[in-house]
Each structure stands twice: as structure tokens, then as C-alpha cells.
Amino acid sequence: MEPRARSSADETRRAGRGFLTIxxxxxxxxxxxxxxxxxxxxxxxxxxxxxxxAQAMAGVAILTNVLIAATLQSVxxxxxxxxxxxxxxxxxxxxxxxxxxxxxxxALAGLAGPxxxxxRDPALAPxxxxxxxxxxxxxxxxxLVGRLNGEERFAEQARLDAGFTTLxxxxxxxxxxxxxxxxxxxxxFALASAAILTIALVRVxxxxxxxxxxxxxxxxxMAPVWVYQGLMNGMLQIDLWVMKPILVDAxxxxxxxxxxxxxxxxxxxxxxxxxxxxxxxxxxxxxxTTFIVLPMVSRAxxxxxxxxxxxxxxxxxxxxxxxxxxxxxxxxxxxxxxxxLAYPADYAIASEAFxxxxxxxxxxxxxxVSATILNGAGLPRISALLSLSGVIxxxxxxxxxxxxxxxxxxxxxxAASTATSVGMLVTCALSGAATQYRFRTFVALATFVRxxxxxxxxxxxxxxxxxxxxxxGGGLAHPFTRAAxxxxxxxxxxxxxxxxxxxxxxxxxxxxxxIVSKKGSSEP
Numbered sequence: 001m002e003p004r005a006r007s008s009a010d011e012t013r014r015a016g017r018g019f020l021t022i023x024x025x026x027x028x029x030x031x032x033x034x035x036x037x038x039x040x041x042x043x044x045x046x047x048x049x050x051x052x053x054a055q056a057m058a059g060v061a062i063l064t065n066v067l068i069a070a071t072l073q074s075v076x077x078x079x080x081x082x083x084x085x086x087x088x089x090x091x092x093x094x095x096x097x098x099x100x101x102x103x104x105x106x107a108l109a110g111l112a113g114p115x116x117x118x119x120r121d122p123a124l125a126p127x128x129x130x131x132x133x134x135x136x137x138x139x140x141x142x143x144l145v146g147r148l149n150g151e152e153r154f155a156e157q158a159r160l161d162a163g164f165t166t167l168x169x170x171x172x173x174x175x176x177x178x179x180x181x182x183x184x185x186x187x188x189f190a191l192a193s194a195a196i197l198t199i200a201l202v203r204v205x206x207x208x209x210x211x212x213x214x215x216x217x218x219x220x221x222m223a224p225v226w227v228y229q230g231l232m233n234g235m236l237q238i239d240l241w242v243m244k245p246i247l248v249d250a251x252x253x254x255x256x257x258x259x260x261x262x263x264x265x266x267x268x269x270x271x272x273x274x275x276x277x278x279x280x281x282x283x284x285x286x287x288x289t290t291f292i293v294l295p296m297v298s299r300a301x302x303x304x305x306x307x308x309x310x311x312x313x314x315x316x317x318x319x320x321x322x323x324x325x326x327x328x329x330x331x332x333x334x335x336x337x338x339x340x341l342a343y344p345a346d347y348a349i350a351s352e353a354f355x356x357x358x359x360x361x362x363x364x365x366x367x368x369v370s371a372t373i374l375n376g377a378g379l380p381r382i383s384a385l386l387s388l389s390g391v392i393x394x395x396x397x398x399x400x401x402x403x404x405x406x407x408x409x410x411x412x413x414x415a416a417s418t419a420t421s422v423g424m425l426v427t428c429a430l431s432g433a434a435t436q437y438r439f440r441t442f443v444a445l446a447t448f449v450r451x452x453x454x455x456x457x458x459x460x461x462x463x464x465x466x467x468x469x470x471x472x473g474g475g476l477a478h479p480f481t482r483a484a485x486x487x488x489x490x491x492x493x494x495x496x497x498x499x500x501x502x503x504x505x506x507x508x509x510x511x512x513x514x515i516v517s518k519k520g521s522s523e524p
Contacts, residue, residue: 025158025165030284032169037277038342040185041270043176047346048263051270053182055244056127057189058237058273059115063104064138065233070225071097071142072149073375074218079150080299086151091206093143096218101139105132119241120248121262123182130186137193144204160200167192224380228371231387235364235394235427236280239420242398243412244269250407268409272416274343275350278335279357282327283365286320297376313373314441317366321443321451322503324365329455330490332358333462336470337482349410353417360421362455363428366443370431374438382434390427394420450503457497462490 041050075093079086112128141164148157168189175188244265251261300309331338335354339347367390371383397419405411436442465486469476476482498504 025161026284026287028162029165030281032165033284034277034342036169036172037274039173040176041274041343041347043173044181047267047270047344049182049266049270051266051268051273052121052123053127053185054273055119055121055240055266055269056124056131056182056186058240060108060128060131060134062230062233062237063108063135066226066229067097067101067104067135067139068142068145069233070222070229071139072146073372074222074225075143075146076150077221077376078218079147086147088209090143090147090204091209092215092218093146094140094206096215097139097143101136104139105136108132108135118245120245120258121266123262126183127186130183130190133190134193137190137197141193141197141200144200147204156203160196160203163199164192164196167196221380224384225375228375228380228384228387231384231391232368232371235387235390235420235423236283238391238394239398239416240269240272242395243272243402243416246399246402247407247412250403254407268412271347271350271409272353272413274339274347275335275354275357275413275417278331278338278342279354279361281331282324282358283361283368285327286323286365287368297373301377309377310439310441313435313439314443316369316373317435317443318447320369321362321366321447322498324362325451325455326458326491326494328358328362329458329494330462330487333459333464333490334466334483334486337466337479337486341479341483350413352410353413356414356417356421360417360424364424367424367428367431370428370435370442374431374434377438379434379438382438383431386427386431386434389430390423393423393426397422447503450498450501453501454494454497454503458490458494461493462486465489 040053041047044050044053071093075089078089078093109129109132112125112132113122115128116122116124145157145160148154148160171188171190171192172185173188175184175186176182178184180187247265247268248258248261251264252258255261255264296312297309300306300312332355335351335358336348339351339354367386371386374380374383398416401415401419402412405415432442463486466482469482469485471477495504
């Protein structure tokens with residue numbers, strides 16, 4: 001085998017095994033998150049408390065996701081470009097993130113009152129203050145994980161993330177189980193984040209003094225990525241904050257007090273969050289792609305290997321579309337069974353919102369991978385502008401459509417999910433144009449068509465199984481049975497259609513075989 005071909009094959013194995021390793025940790029995170037999201041409604045006792053917790057954490061999640069993703073990408077890029085300076089680069093990153101995280105945590109605690117007032121619900125304030133500890137912990141933790149990612153120490157990164165997931169899950173559920181309600185869950189999260197930061201500092205280290213990128217270089221790269229990540233996560237979370245005050249104002253006209261209106265609005269938000277938890281699964285599962293593709297694109301561009309960068313971009317985007325669609329279609333088809341399995345009966349009202357949200361998450365996933373690629377190409381400002389357009393659309397559409405829904409919960413849920421999904425779809429199209437312009441490649445039209453056909457077939461199969469079993473009654477009508485068989489049938493239908501359409505075939509199977517093979521891999 002030629003050296004170039006051997007190097008390419010080795011990199012494919014490293015990247016693939018890295019994806020599987022980090023992906024496994026991500027699957028564990030998703031499963032644990034579902035344990036939290038399914039457990040909290042029962043521990044709290046009603047949807048209003050769950051909605052209050054969901055809104056508070058949605059706002060905080062915008063900050064924490066920004067810190068994790070932006071810092072991880074920035075540190076990973078700088079470490080991968082100069083591995084010999086990893087210790088010094090890591091130390092500089094930790095110093096910077098300690099300052100950034102500290103400032104953000106203090107600011108968040110100080111703004112808790114005004115944010116609660118803007119949402120027409122003073123009960124939010126103590127939750128936001130408690131969550132400020134999470135912001136500081138995530139900021140420094142992200143720098144440590146970014147170093148591991150840049151050095152392609154994917155197994156260590158996955159183990160650390162899995163430990164974080166375990167502590168986070170335990171802390172949140174324990175805090176709620178003690179009877180302190182939403183504030184107890186947030187406080188448990190805060191304690192868990194501080195604990196994992198301590199563990200990460202011991203495991204990864206503080207780095208060493210030496211020649212490192214200047215703070216100005218860190219900030220020059222990070223600032224646009226901060227903006228991009230903040231806006232991108234805003235697309236996922238901001239609808240909760242837009243719809244809540246609109247609903248409170250509408251409900252205040254027909255309820256006895258503002259407090260009662262806020263509680264009813266929190267209940268609607270809780271139902272909406274229940275749909276979001278499932279709809280976001282395809283994005284969460286495919287997110288591991290961004291951790292792998294970023295250093296690969298950065299290295300290819302730094303070495304001047306444009307054809308290699310183009311091939312990496314094309315393959316990553318194709319994979320993200322197919323994988324997101326593969327997960328999304330069966331989920332949409334079994335939405336009634338999943339909501340019935342996971343939540344109390346009143347959450348069934350979010351079924352239509354579930355369907356619309358999961359349809360929007362597929363193009364959103366492709367957008368995120370595309371934007372990550374643009375970041376790796378040194379174009380974070382483009383990613384930020386794309387995200388800004390998406391947030392503007394999501395906010396404007398939610399404001400208009402939710403206001404028109406009035407006090408009707410089904411109408412409000414459908415309005416918010418429609419507004420968010422349309423914003424995601426338009427942003428994906430814009431990111432496709434930007435990626436095509438920079439790399440002269442995007443997802444082929446034929447792949448889009450085949451993915452759509454496979455998705456429709458998978459949805460029809462999953463939906464048909466769910467409805468049929470529900471009609472039979474008895475044990476087969478149990479939500480678990482309907483969900484398990486519906487998801488399996490939908491997934492099988494997607495694969496069969498993709499194989500018949502020749503979107504998947506022997507090359508993909510061979511690539512997967514090489515990825516999972518330990519032979520020749522540099523991963524332990």
C-alpha cells in the first residue's frame with residue numbers, strides 16, 4: 001500500500017474509532033439525560049414545576065453549551081495545529097476560561113432578578129443564581145476537554161465526559177428527590193459540576209508555562225465562535241423564553257392572578273419541553289461528528305491539502321444528514337408511544353409539536369456540522385452570521401405565531417414548534433450555500449432525495465406499527481411495546497430503502513468494518 005493511502009486509511013480508522021468512542025459517551029449522556037427528564041416530572045409532581053426547571057436550565061444551557069463547544073473547538077484547533085506546544089496552550093486556555101467563566105457567573109447571578117421579571121415569573125430568580133456555579137465549572141472544564149480532543153485522546157475525553165454525566169444525573173435527581181423542588185435539582189447540578197471540574201483538573205493537569213498562543217489569538221478565534229455557539233444554542237432553547245411571557249400575558253387576562261397565569265404558562269412550557277427532549281435526540285447523537293471533523297479539517301487546511309479537506313467535508317455532511325434522518329423518522333412515527341411511556345398522560349398534548357420539532361432538527365443537525373466545518377476553516381464569523389439569521393427567524397416567528405395562538409395550549413405548542421423548525425430549515429439552506437462557496441461541495445441532491453424517501457418510508461412504518469398495536473389493545477398496546485417495535489420497524493425500513501436506493505452499500509459497510517477493527521488503529 002502506498003504511504004499516502006496507508007496514512008489515509010489510518011486516519012479513517014482513527015477518526016471512525018474516535019467517533020464511536022465519543023459517540024458512545026454521548027449515547028450514555030443522552031440516556032442519562034432521559035433518566036433525568038423522565039424522572040423529574042414524577043419527582044416534582046406536576047408539569048408546572050418541570051416547566052419552571054426547564055425554562056431556567058434552557059437559559060443557562062445557552063451559556064454552558066457556548067462555553068463547552070466554543071472553548072473545546074478553539075483549544076482543540078490550536079492544540080492540533082501545534083502538538084508540541086500542547087502543555088503551554090492548555091495552561092493559557094485554562095487561565096483565560098477561569099476569567100471568562102468567573103465574569104459570566106457573576107453576571108448571571110446579578111441578572112437573575114431582571115431575567116425573572118422579563119419572564120413574568122419571580123420564581124425563576126433563585127434557580128438562575130444557583131446555576132451560576134455551573135457556568136464557571138463548565139468554562140474551565142471545556143478547556144481541559146479541548147486539549148484532549150486536540151491531541152486526539154478521544155478515549156480519555158469520553159471517560160471524563162461519562163464521569164461528568166454520572167455525577168450530573170445523580171446530583172439533579174438527588175436534589176429533586178429530597179423534596180426541594182426545582183431549586184434542589186439545580187443545586188444538585190451545581191455541586192456535580194464543581195466535583196467533575198476538580199476531577200478533570202487532577203486527571204488532565206494545569207499544563208505548563210512555555211511558548212503558547214497569545215491571549216489575543218485565543219480571543220480572536222474564540223470571540224466569533226462564542227457568538228456563533230450562543231446564537232446556535234439560542235436556536236434550540238430561545239423559544240421557551242419567547243413563548244413564556246407571551247403566554248403569561250395572554251393567560252393573565254383570563255385567570256385570577258399573575259401567579260396563576262405564570263404557573264399555567266410553566267405547565268405549557270413543561271409539556272413543550274417534553275416534546276423537545278425527544279426531538280433533540282438525532283442532533284445529540286450526531287453531535288459527536290463535530291468533535292471529530294474539526295481537527296481533521298483544521299489539519300488538512302493547515303497543510304494546504306484542499307482535496308482532503310473537501311472530501312472530509314463532503315463525507316461528514318452526508319453522514320450527518322443520513323444519521324439524523326435515520327434517528328428522526330422512527331422517533332416521529334412513534335411519538336405517541338414515546339410520550340406515553342416517558343411522561344404522565346397530560347404530556348400527550350405535545351404530540352403535534354414533537355412531530356414538527358423533530359422535522360426541523362434534521363436540517364439543524366446538518367447546519368451545525370456545516371458551521372463547525374466553517375469554523376475549522378478559519379471562518380467563525382460566517383458561522384456566527386448564519387446563526388444570527390436563524391435566531392432572528394426563530395424569535396420573530398415564535399413571537400408572531402405564539403401571540404396568535406392566544407390561550408389555547410395545542411395552538412401555542414404547534415405555533416412554537418413550527419416557528420422554530422422553519423428557522424432551522426432556512427438556516428441550514430444558508431449554511432449549505434456558504435459551505436458550497438468555500439469548499440465547492442455540500443450534500444449531493446441525490447442524497448437529499450434518497451434520505452427524504454427513506455425517512456418517509458421509516459416514518460410510515462413506525463407510525464403504522466404504533467397505530468396498529470394501539471388498536472389491538474391488551475399487552476401489545478403498552479407504550480413500551482409500541483415504541484420498541486415501532487422504532488425497530490422504522491429503523492429497518494430506513495436501511496432497506498437506503499440500500500435499495502443505493503445510498504448505502506458495500507463501501508459504507510467496509511468503512512464501518514475498518515473503523516471497528518482494532519488492527520492498525522492508534523487508539524488504545
